[in-house]
Amino acid sequence: MTANTPILTFASTDLILEIPANVEHQAQLHSQSFADIGSYQAYVNELCLGAVLPWLQEDFTPQAKVWPHTKALSSFWELVNGTAVIVDATRFILVPSENIDSSELRVPQEWVDIPSWVGDYYLAVQVDPDEGYVRVWGYCTHEQLKNKGNYDPGDRTYALDAMDMIADISILTVAQEFCPHEVTRSLTPELPTLPQAQAQNLLNRLGKSEVVTPRLAVPFSLWGKLIEHGGWRQSLYEQRLGLPEQRSVAQWLQRGVSQIAADLGWGKLDLQLSAAGARSVEERQPGVSLSRQLAIAGQVYELIITPQGEPDAPYWRFELRNATVGAAIPGGFKLRLLTEDLQPFPNNEDIATTAVEQLYVEVALEAGEGIVWEIEPLPDSYDREILKF
Template identity: 30%
Template sequence: MSLDLFTAFHSEHLWLKFTPEDLAKATAMSKECSPNGSQYQGLLNAISSICLLQWLNITYPNINNFQWEFDHFNLLSIWEFVNGTSFMINNNSSRLILLPQESQDLTEFNIPQEWVDIPRFCGDYFLPVHVDLDNNWLRFWGFSSHEKIKKYASYNDNFAEYSLSEYFVERDLSLLFIFEKYALSSQPKCEPLPILSSQEKSNLLLQLNQTNSLTIRIRLNFVQWAAIFSDDIYRQFLYQQCQPISLGAWLNHNFKEAYAQGWQHLRDLVDNFDLITDSPSFPPNGIVMRSGEINLQYIYQIQDEQQLKIAAQRLSVLPPDSIHKHQAIQALDYIMTKSHDDDTRWNAAEGIWRLEPNNPNAGLWCGKRLNFGVDVGGFSFALVIGLLPKSENENSIFFRLYGINDSHTLPHNLKVNIMDENTYIFKQLEARNDDRLLQYKFWGKKGEYFWIQISCGSSQLSEGFII
C-alpha cells in the first residue's frame, strides 16, 4: 500500500482511506463482541486501530514500539462495554487512547471516564477519529492530553463520560510525537480508587445480570464499576455473561455456556416451579381405551393435518404415570415425523417431554429464572426456550415467559419484544390481567441471532441467542 493511495489531506485534518480487506479484518476482529451494539462498537475501534497502525508504520517508521496494549481477548472484553482502544508508545512509557465516533459533529468529543479516572487505564493522550463506513474514510481530527481533559472538559454523570471542546484539540498529529519525544506534556495524575474485596465484586456481578452490555457500566456507581472493569478476571467473566447463548450448542448437548449464565434443563427448573400447567384439557375422543391399552389405529391412518394436530393435543395431556405412556409416545413420535405443521410438532414434542423428558423427539427445553428486583415489587420470572430441528439448516424456537409469585401471574404492564440481530422487532407481546404466561413460536436459520427484551415499568432485561 503506497502512502499516496492510503492517505489524503483535507483542511487541517488527517484523512485515511481503508480498503475492503481492512474492513474484513476489522469485522473478523470484532465479531466475537455481542451483536446488540457492542459488535458495532468493536468494529469502529478495530478499523480505526488497523488504519492508524498502518499510517504510523509508513509515516513514522522509526517510532519506538507503538503497539496495542491489550491482547485480542482483553480487547474484546473492553470493547464490549467501553468505547476506545489503548496503545503504548516508547516502550510502554505513555498510553494513547483512540476514540472512534460516527458523528460528524467535531465541536467536541466524548471520553469514557474509564480512560481518565482508572489508574490502570488512564491515558496520556486522546485521539478522536470520525469513522465513515459508507465511504471507507477515517478522519483523525487531532489529539488532546489528560491534563486538558481534567482541566477543561465537562463531565456527564448520567453517562460517566467527559466532553472536551474542539478548542482544546491540537490538530497537528506530528506534535503528539514531538511532545512524547521531548516529554513536553505532564504525566497524568490519577487518584487511586478504593479496593473492593472479591466477595464485594462477586455481589456486584449479580446486580449486572441480564443487563445490556452497552449500558451496564452506568448501572453501578463509578467506583464499583471501576473495580469490576479494571479486574481482568471479573471483566472477562462479565463479557462471557453478555454473549448470546448458542442454541446450536444445545442440539450438540453442550450446555457449559448455558449453565454458566444461569440456564437449567427445564425438568430441573420445574422441580422448583410448576411451570407447564396451562395445557388445554381435551376429551379423549378418538383415543379409545380398551383393556388397558390405547387404540391408536385411527391415528396411524390420519392424513389430514388438522386431525393430526387434534390428536397431538389430546395425547399431549396424558399424565406421566399413565399406563398408556409407551403407546402414547409411539403415537406422538409418529405425528412428529408425519406432520409438517410447527404447531402440531410442538404439541407432540411437549407431550413427549411430559412423558419422557430425555426422549430425542421431545425437543430441547431449558429455562432461566429472571429477577427484576424491588423496582417491580420483587417480581421474578421463568424464561423458557424450547428448540426443535425444523430442517437441515433451520430450527424452530418456542419462547415462554412465566410469572413466579404466589398467584403465578404476570404483571399487567409487562412487555416483551423479540428482535432480530439488527434489533428489528418482529414480535411484541404484552401481558393482560391474570395472564399466567406469554408465549410465541417462530423459526430461524442456523447462525442467525435474536434477542428477547423484557420490560416492566422502568426496568428492562434482555437475553441474546444464536440459532
C-alpha cells in the same frame, strides 16, 4: 484513497487514513462475537485501530502495540468505547466516533479515571465505514481533559471543546521527539477496594445481556474497580455472551484447554490421561501440567501449573522457569499468587534473591476457588486473569 473521497472538505491539519480492506472484513466477522450493544461499538473500534495503528508504527515506532494485548480487546469493546496503544513509554487512547461533528471530543470516564487505564494523549478519530477512511482531527492530554474538560454524569464522559485541543496532528510527532518530559497526566486517585463477594454480585447482575449498558448501571466507583481487574472484566464479557466457565484448570486438564485460554498461550504438557473419560484430579496421570510461555525483559519464561499431593489432600504447584534449557531466572524476579480480589495470603510468593533455576509457590484450594498470578518484572502484555480450581 479513492478520488471521490471529499478530502478537500477537511482542515489541512487533519490526518486522513485509509481503512485497509482486510481490516474491514475482519471487523465485520469479529463484531459477531459481542452482545448486541457491543457489536457495532467493536466494529467501529476495530476499523479505527486498523487504520491508526499502522500510522503510529510508521511515524513513531514499529514497536507500537495494543495495550494490554490484542486478545483482550473484545472484553474492552464489549463494555466501553476506545482503544489504548503503547508507543514506547507513552500511551495513546484512540477515541473513535462516526459523528462528523468535530466541535468536541467525548472520552468515556473509564479512560480518564481508572488509574491503570489513563493515557497520555487522546486522539479524536472520525470513522467513516462507507467511504473507507478515518479522520484524526485533534488530540489532547489527560491533564487537559481533567482540567478543561466538562464531565457529563449522564453518559459518564469528559467533553473537551475543540478549541482547547491541538488540531495539527503533526505537532504530536514533534512533541514526542523534542518534549519527552511534557506533563501529560493529572494525578488519578485509586478507586475504592471491591470485595470479592460484591464483585461476584456485580458480575451476576451485569453479566445478563438484558442489562443494555452495564457501564451506567452501577456507581462508577464500583464499575471502574470491577473492570480495572482484568480477570473480572474478561469474566463479565464472557458472561454477557453466555459462555460457560473458560478458565477452570480442572476442566483444562480433563477436557483440554478452552479456546480462549489457548489464544492466550495456555497449553498442556503431557496430554495423556490415566484413562479415557477421566473426570477428576485424582484420576489424572501424575505429571500432567499446564503451561504458558511469557516474554519478560527480553527472554522467554514458562509458567507451569501442576496438581500435587494425595487424592484426599490435593494441592497445586505454580512454577516459573526460563524456557531456555540451562538458563536461570535472574535475581530480583518474583512469583506471587493472590486471591481473586487480589489479597495476599501466607507463603504466597517466592523471590529470587540471586539467580535461581526456578521459582515456585504451592497452594491448597477449595473447589471453585480463584487464583490470580503475578510476576515481577511484569511479562510483556500482562493482563490479570483469574484461574478457577
